[in-house]
Amino acid sequence: MILINMISITSGGGLQNSLSFLKRLSLRPDLLADVVVSCVDGGRVHDFCKEKDVRYVAFPAGRIGRIYFELIGSYFVVKKYGVALVFSLFGPPPIGSFGVFSISGFAYSNIIQPEIPFWFFLPWHRRVIKKLKDLIRLKMSLRAERLIVETEYLKERAESGVFVGKNVSVVRMQPSGTLNAGALPDPRLERLKGNKILYLSGDHRNKRIHCLASVFGALADHDDWKLITTLPESSGYLSEIKELFNEAGVPESIVNVGPVDPAEISGIIASCDAMINVSLLESFSNNWVESWFFQKPLIVTDSDWARASCGDAAVYIDVYDFDGAAKKISDAICSDSMIDELNRNACSVLESLYDRGDKNDQYFDIILSDYKRVR
Template structure:
């Protein structure tokens, strides 16, 4: 059997869950033996730094290069020349901004705005911002359509792509996201660069400040907890410096920012928290609920299908459009003498471990690449 040449492209991933997935995948690939293909990697600076933090052996790859692309500028970044000579190029999360590619292009899809175009975030925007945002995602949709195959993480994402005529059903594969094996290897956890001074009941948010993450609800919840229930809690977020600077004075005076976390710092952040909050309006999939359950932390989460599909009865749900509903949920939990239900948290962790298999995810990606390469050469 011919030994194909595959390239894993993570040059465009710089923040958030995409970096975590890429690091987990590349780390798993680096620890595999008897590869069916020669695998090369192009990693962004951020992916590379996090691979080093988990001791991934990138010398195992046929080639490994650190190279950065940013949005549409990838079209003139020189990336296209780096993708020559491969049978399959797998962009962990797209879109892949290229006009043409001789290799089979497989792209990971995780853009909920494209499959849920009628959402409450759009409705809250000004006309100009709504128009600008729609144009942005129309451009992204155009480049996603140029892929030969898309990989999504859950059934609802595939259904959304098909129902909105973005991509054909027979060209979409589902590979479930999962907990990074890092969370099961405490020896790789590193202390937070910015320490946490914890004096109150503390609730953590892990993620970027995208509009659909709904972070502006956090200071509203805090004030309702104080004024209505007499409960003073601290909310900790993990925003980049530019995200933090862009937040309102109201937000910055009521919320504590520890800064962007490296992948290996995330478990330490969860350890410091008494609970985790996930107020998102819109997701394809997010690892945060899985991580919170794996760390045996109470999870206050949006009452949305994309959370319930993953968490079942192990999360505490609130209406993400209603800060009072969220505050009532948290107050009930804090005032409940049985809040430390160790058995339930242990069961949640067991659910996550059974749900998650990073090695199988990597193997599934490889099978899809192998199948695509064979189909292409047999035509």
């Protein structure tokens, strides 16, 4: 059997990609007969498996359930089903699967690019803890016989750095199968006036949403602008962001709609004029392919890793150059000719992402190739 390990998947882009993977898997009877999925009890992956009759083993939600699966539960699943291969879409192989051939998707770009101060925003003692956790993730991931990353750029960095000598494959990201190009705009956003820029993300400070307050302060000189965020209302980071927008004199420019269910994402994107992601570092962002899929201008961090993936299909800004960033954003979104050019380039990049076929079929090809070899 093949264990598809999705125990770490609960929300965000990881959930989108997991549901897309399972949707494609449910159409592959040649694979389904040999697959068992590990998931969180009551989660979206669990619901999907029940609905589509995909064999699964569910474990309790929360930290205790996760630790139980990693140390003990995965061992019993391996023994019960005679698992010959473990595939983790995101994260290292579970400890209980020791000795079983494993393939792991690796999206911790900060481990591959340690020169970037990913945890810069934390006090020193919390930085130490995070770096220790990263070290553990690296050591656990080194147990995998094959690692899968999302870009050629990361493959090159990985093979010349932390994963030198390891078997590293690339499966480039594509728009999630849960996206709907014909989705109706979200009524909450349709009522808003002005140019709406969507930052679809969680509340991690690596996203640098707080840095956009001064940028939107500068944008206010050009027109009416809104930054749409998807953070929990209880988030301390959201409170900080709102305070910074207030200090920049544009409190009305920040509009938070709260966390978005995968089924609602298409309507949210359809309601906005552009998408933005100014993270300090990403392995690959769903925001990129989502903006291209919906033909929305994309604004991203001016960095080597972003340019390697986005090419000419994005507007690149430095969030600390407030006036320069504001001008680039305004010029791009208010210019029909620039929008047309970005959309043409986006179509070209999207087409290139399908050069090797559907991304999930690429996963399946890798899994089946190794499975036939080790079973």
